[in-house]
Amino acid sequence: MNKNNQYKSIFLSDIHLGFNGCQNKKLEHFLNSVSCENLYLVGDIIDFWSMEDKFYWPEGHQRVLKNFDKMFKNGTNVFYISGNHDDPLRDQDLKENLEFKNDDYAEIMAVLSNFNHKERHEFASIKHGKIIVLHGDQYDAVTSNVKWLSKFGGMLYDVLIYINRPLSKYLKNLTKKIVSGASGFQGLVQKECQEGDYQGLICGHNHRPEILRFDSHFYLNTGDWIESCSAIVEENDGTIKLLKIEEDFKINTISEL
Numbered sequence: 001m002n003k004n005n006q007y008k009s010i011f012l013s014d015i016h017l018g019f020n021g022c023q024n025k026k027l028e029h030f031l032n033s034v035s036c037e038n039l040y041l042v043g044d045i046i047d048f049w050s051m052e053d054k055f056y057w058p059e060g061h062q063r064v065l066k067n068f069d070k071m072f073k074n075g076t077n078v079f080y081i082s083g084n085h086d087d088p089l090r091d092q093d094l095k096e097n098l099e100f101k102n103d104d105y106a107e108i109m110a111v112l113s114n115f116n117h118k119e120r121h122e123f124a125s126i127k128h129g130k131i132i133v134l135h136g137d138q139y140d141a142v143t144s145n146v147k148w149l150s151k152f153g154g155m156l157y158d159v160l161i162y163i164n165r166p167l168s169k170y171l172k173n174l175t176k177k178i179v180s181g182a183s184g185f186q187g188l189v190q191k192e193c194q195e196g197d198y199q200g201l202i203c204g205h206n207h208r209p210e211i212l213r214f215d216s217h218f219y220l221n222t223g224d225w226i227e228s229c230s231a232i233v234e235e236n237d238g239t240i241k242l243l244k245i246e247e248d249f250k251i252n253t254i255s256e257l
C-alpha cells in the first residue's frame, strides 16, 4: 500500500490488544497508510489485565503488533511507554509470573523485546519545545493506589461496552471525572510541566482525545482504539495534530497545535 501520510512522529495509546473491544481493523488501516521516523506507544497497548481473566489473542491483534515490528525493522524508532494495563512491562515479577502461566505470551513478548521500554520520555518537538510523554495513570489516585477497584471498574466497563456503547462511554467519563477531580489532575499536569520545564504533556489513559492550551503549557491526549480511534501526529513542519479515523477509514483532523 502507498504510505502517503508521512509524519515525523506518531503517538498512539490505549489500543488494548488482548481485549475484544479493540478496533484493530481501523488501526491496521491507519498503520498501512502512514510512515514515521518515531513511533510512540503511550501505554495500555496490550491489555494484560483483560487477558489475565481470559486469554484472548486473535490473529488481528498479533498483526497489529507485527506491524509495529515491521516499522521498527524498516528504521522507525519505536518507544514503548508502559501504562497500567501493561504493568508486566514495568514490573519484572509480574512479567515472570505471566510467562510462567501461559506460553502464549511468548510470541507477544518476543516482539516487544525489540522496542525501547520506559515509563516516561522527553520528546523534543520541532515547534513546541520539550514535551513530556507518559501514559497518565501516574496521576490517577484510584488506579495507582487501589488496583482491585480500578480492575473492577474495568470489568464493568467491558460488560457495558457490549450492551450499550454510549452508556459505557458516559460511565467511563463519569468515573474518570470523579478520579480527575479527586486527584486534581490538571494541577498535577501543570506541576509536572513547571518542574521539568516542559512546554506540554502528551498522555493517554482516560480515553478522551483532546488538545488543550493552558496558560503555561499544552495538554495533549491521544484517545484510544476502543471508541475514539484517534492518534496524535507531528508533521515534518512541526505541526501537531489530533487525528480521528472514521467508520469509512477516512482520516480527519480534529484539532491542531
Ligand SMILES: [Mn+2]
Pocket: 043, 044, 083, 084, 085, 135, 137, 204, 205, 206
Ligand atoms: Mn490506562
